[in-house]
Amino acid sequence: MDGLTNMKNIRFFEETDSTNRIAKELAAQGAAHGTAVIADRQTAGRGRLGKRFHSPEGGLYLSMILRPALPVSDMMAVTACAATAVFAALSEYGIAPQIKWVNDLFLNGRKICGILCEGGFAADGTLEYLVIGIGLNLHPDPNLPAELADIVTNLESETGQHIGRNDAASAILMHLERFMEELPARTFLEIYTKHSYTLGKRVIVMHGGHEREGLAISYTEDAALVVRFDDGTEHVISTGTARFLKDPT
Numbered sequence: 001m002d003g004l005t006n007m008k009n010i011r012f013f014e015e016t017d018s019t020n021r022i023a024k025e026l027a028a029q030g031a032a033h034g035t036a037v038i039a040d041r042q043t044a045g046r047g048r049l050g051k052r053f054h055s056p057e058g059g060l061y062l063s064m065i066l067r068p069a070l071p072v073s074d075m076m077a078v079t080a081c082a083a084t085a086v087f088a089a090l091s092e093y094g095i096a097p098q099i100k101w102v103n104d105l106f107l108n109g110r111k112i113c114g115i116l117c118e119g120g121f122a123a124d125g126t127l128e129y130l131v132i133g134i135g136l137n138l139h140p141d142p143n144l145p146a147e148l149a150d151i152v153t154n155l156e157s158e159t160g161q162h163i164g165r166n167d168a169a170s171a172i173l174m175h176l177e178r179f180m181e182e183l184p185a186r187t188f189l190e191i192y193t194k195h196s197y198t199l200g201k202r203v204i205v206m207h208g209g210h211e212r213e214g215l216a217i218s219y220t221e222d223a224a225l226v227v228r229f230d231d232g233t234e235h236v237i238s239t240g241t242a243r244f245l246k247d248p249t
């Protein structure tokens with residue numbers, strides 16, 4: 001692997017609780033920009049909003065430590081940028097997933113990838129480090145829990161392609177490096193918008209402490225979601241998720 005990371009600063013684990021947890025621990029101990037943690041499986045994979053991320057053998061579980069000079073207000077853009085990097089990596093294999101705001105990738109209507117970005121902040125509130133955690137389902141899971149069967153899928157089952165863990169990681173890191181360098185110019189945003197799974201759909205979001213329904217119409221420069229509520233007003237949603245009306249995720 002070249003570019004953002006190389007074999008020297010990748011930590012491999014057969015099994016760990018969470019690569020994000022380890023990456024945060026390493027970052028707090030001073031690990032360099034570009035350090036990556038990869039595991040074959042996780043026993044306590046972390047998802048967004050405190051959820052668990054099912055992480056059996058057959059997936060890529062990758063956490064990347066970055067030390068970018070970015071304002072905290074760029075966190076959502078970074079998250080969207082990471083999703084776009086996964087999209088671009090899969091495009092190299094002729095695979096065209098869709099990106100659900102903020103950072104899930106779907107293929108044929110089911111989730112193939114989740115991303116969890118976590119920041120470490122200095123006492124003055126500035127960003128010290130970022131951990132970008134990516135979980136990508138590469139191969140079928142023979143023990144997939146029944147409750148996930150309609151919700152998640154994997155690249156091999158959907159495309160017939162057997163993409164190796166290291167090849168996937170290498171392609172993702174290459175695109176992540178490029179999109180992160182170009183973050184101030186928001187070059188990821190065109191792809192992120194074009195391949196959105198969210199725009200044009202009716203969604204439920206949290207606004208003013210309440211759940212509200214509306215139409216997802218566009219993204220801002222910071223990758224926040226613009227929703228038109230049924231009273232015609234438009235609002236920028238920059239936290240939480242957008243649930244589809246018929247979607248259990």
Ligand code: BTN
Nearest residue numbers: 018020046047048114115133135
């Ligand atoms: C989500 O779908 O809510 C986000 C899931 C993020 C999962 C990845 S797997 C690698 C890294 N380590 C973790 O514990 N979580 C992230």
